[in-house]
Structure formats: structure tokens, C-alpha cells
Amino acid sequence: DQQVKQNSPSLSVQEGRISILNCDYTNSMFDYFLWYKKYPAEGPTFLISISSIKDKNEDGRFTVFLNKSAKHLSLHIVPSQPGDSAVYFCAAISYNQGGKLIFGQGTELSVKP
């Protein structure tokens, strides 16, 4: 059972425009949601997180929105830069369930100059 889903395997955006990466989940017990950026043959790099009690968290060009009723979160990158091109993973964590991260499948973002 895939508890965290990223239904878009890839996304292509023009430089300077907004990138919106989406993530859906099924487990209402998740405490935190996190976004990671990953380059090939490297470990994921933490980007931004949001507590389940919040609906928005912003850090520079990155904003994460959480819609608990829809069990949906999204990562907005504005403005998008070519260096943002990477695979983005959505992840969720529940402390009552061992605190382990549950990852989505990832979305490959390509930002074209």
C-alpha cells in the first residue's frame, strides 16, 4: 500500500516560472511532511518541511502547502532556476509508527533556460 504518492513522474518548467510539485497521502496520522531534492548517485538533500498542524511553510523560493482535508501537499518553487533540476521526493513521518520516513516515488523536475 503506497501511503505517499507522487503521481507525476516528471515536470518540465521554463526558467523564471513557478514549479509546482504535488504529493498525496493516505495516512491521516502523519505528523510531518518533508520535501527532499536528489541528484543521481547522491543522497537526498532536505529542502523544507511542514508540521501537520500548519497549512503553509515558506523558506526563500520554496513554499510548501498542506491541505489536510484533501490529504494533499505541494511544493512551490518560485522563480524556478536551472539548478533546481533534480528529482524531488515527498516524504511523511509518523512518530507513533516508529518515526520512519515514508517516501513518494519522486518527480523529476527539469527547468529549461
Add this chain to the structure above:
Amino acid sequence: GAVVSQHPSWVICKSGTSVKIECRSLDFQATTMFWYRQFPKQSLMLMATSNEGSKATYEQGVEKDKFLINHASLTLSTLTVTSAHPEDSSFYICSANGQGLHEQYFGPGTRLTVT
């Protein structure tokens, strides 16, 4: 931010041999470390959760006798792939979080190739 290192970054070994991968938290103490593997163009699959001073908790389908995990100190966890086979070839990544940290910090990964 918190730094996690892994060693080696890549390793090639012959079928039947064992390989040890180290994961270290460099500037914080990690009460819990996690081991993942990733196949090409797939998500990260959690293999096991490692708590300092206790036995690791393995995910369903992961052979604990094949993937030995030791978390001997608050800054070091090791994963030993025993009697490696070509199908064990993968990208192994560790992560660590300390008390109060809900963000997990990942190591750079280890590429294992079994010939």
C-alpha cells in the same frame, strides 16, 4: 545543517564476499539511523531502522541475516551485506536524526556493484 557521511562512496566486490558500509553523523548525535536502498529511477526503500545500543528493526521482506546492522555508538552505524550476490547491487543510503530532530539528514550514498 547536520552532516552525515558514508564510506565507501562506491565499492565493487565479487559474489560471495561481504561488504561493510559505514554511516557517521559528523556534528550531532544520532539516536536513530535508517538504511535505505534505491534502484535506478525508483523511490528510496527503507530497509531497517537502527537504534543505538539495540537491535535493528527490519522492514518486511528484508533479510536480517543478510543485511547486518550495527549501531554501536551515537555517531556510527554500519551495514554489512553478507555473501553478496549481483542482485544486491544497488545504491545504499543512510540517514540519521537526533532527539528532537524531525528532519532526517541523509548520507551521500554508497554504490555497491557485485560482480
